[in-house]
Amino acid sequence: MSREKSTASQPVLPWKPKIVLSLLSVLTDILQRPNGTINRRLHDFVDLKAKARDKPVNGVRTSDLTVDATRNLWFRLYIPTDTTPTGGDGTLPVIVYFHGGGFAFFSPNSIFYHDVCHRFARKIPAVVISVNYRLSPEHRFPSPYEDGFDTLKFLDEAKFPNFPAYADLSKCFLAGDSAGANLAHHLACRIGKTEFRNVRVIGQISVQPFFGGEERTASEIRLGKGQMVAIPRTDWVWRAFVPEGENRDHEAVNVTGPRGVDIRGMKYPETMVVVGGFDPLQDRQREFCEWLRRSGKEVKLIEYPNAVHAFYFFPELPEASLLMEAARDFVLMVSDEVRVEGDQIKNLIG
Ligand SMILES: *[C@@H]1O[C@H](CO)[C@@H](O)[C@H](O)[C@H]1NC(C)=O
Ligand SMILES: *[C@@H]1O[C@H](CO)[C@@H](O)[C@H](O)[C@H]1NC(C)=O
Numbered sequence: 001m002s003r004e005k006s007t008a009s010q011p012v013l014p015w016k017p018k019i020v021l022s023l024l025s026v027l028t029d030i031l032q033r034p035n036g037t038i039n040r041r042l043h044d045f046v047d048l049k050a051k052a053r054d055k056p057v058n059g060v061r062t063s064d065l066t067v068d069a070t071r072n073l074w075f076r077l078y079i080p081t082d083t084t085p086t087g088g089d090g091t092l093p094v095i096v097y098f099h100g101g102g103f104a105f106f107s108p109n110s111i112f113y114h115d116v117c118h119r120f121a122r123k124i125p126a127v128v129i130s131v132n133y134r135l136s137p138e139h140r141f142p143s144p145y146e147d148g149f150d151t152l153k154f155l156d157e158a159k160f161p162n163f164p165a166y167a168d169l170s171k172c173f174l175a176g177d178s179a180g181a182n183l184a185h186h187l188a189c190r191i192g193k194t195e196f197r198n199v200r201v202i203g204q205i206s207v208q209p210f211f212g213g214e215e216r217t218a219s220e221i222r223l224g225k226g227q228m229v230a231i232p233r234t235d236w237v238w239r240a241f242v243p244e245g246e247n248r249d250h251e252a253v254n255v256t257g258p259r260g261v262d263i264r265g266m267k268y269p270e271t272m273v274v275v276g277g278f279d280p281l282q283d284r285q286r287e288f289c290e291w292l293r294r295s296g297k298e299v300k301l302i303e304y305p306n307a308v309h310a311f312y313f314f315p316e317l318p319e320a321s322l323l324m325e326a327a328r329d330f331v332l333m334v335s336d337e338v339r340v341e342g343d344q345i346k347n348l349i350g
Contacts, residue, residue, distance in 0.1 A: 100178025102237030181209035276307030
């Protein structure tokens, strides 16, 4: 079993990811001040950015679009330019992506996330929308969730330039990694109670979702030292995110606990969850899958025994390619299920 394989405490990593991850850990420790604030000026300085480019780069055109300037809510749009749409009907699915970073770090134009979304756009292929939600501690729960929801509402209007006609909003996927996957889950819960006109969320790609709780899990105790998502760092970002006076059993964090949203009677998109064997968060991610199953939802668990948290930052790692293939298969499978369902309904009516 994969769980036994990952009892070694050190993953096998090439030198570049090893160095970059150590560097990110050191930077996180510098940016997270003991008084609960973030050195935002230094964050913005060290967070290297990639520009949007209207001229296709490696088969993908990018542009930035504003949703609400008053709270700096915008997204980066990725449009594949030299792929044949996979839908058979000449359309492409739409992936609404939420970047990770403990709700406190990064943005869609951070080089890591620009590259990740570029790869999703090209490899699936799909039109990708990467959302610049507000960060904590300046903007705590539920600000990022609100931003995610308002971006979906904005897409539902679909009245902005640059949105390609072949992007099919009735084949929408929520996606995210780490804190972004936490955001996607909460958004999935919320839209279960919402009717959109054009947007139909049919699937969710949850990559190493960031969940927590007061209790420490076995994997956190075993692996939560000397890694980027070490316990002191995750405790810090949760404190910065939950409302003042709350703890990690808050509904945003301990989603499978008694305060989490009960999704049993709700619509909830079919989900794939990606788990890494060297991620301290893995026990909670498996529990999340089991909880989805117990709640009667469709979920596919994908395990990469040698993967660390944030492995997808490094395209040279085999798991980064496997993730793109798995996401592609998942998007095709779910889109096909929805098409068959649609045909059946048409036949019934017609
Ligand atoms: C936190 O510490 C930083 C740097 O030491 C300081 O500039 C800032 O004003 C402090 N903020 C609060 C809310 O205490
Ligand atoms: C979630 O919350 C419940 C109730 O507060 C608690 O018993 C449980 O240990 C928590 N789970 C985790 C993983 O912290």
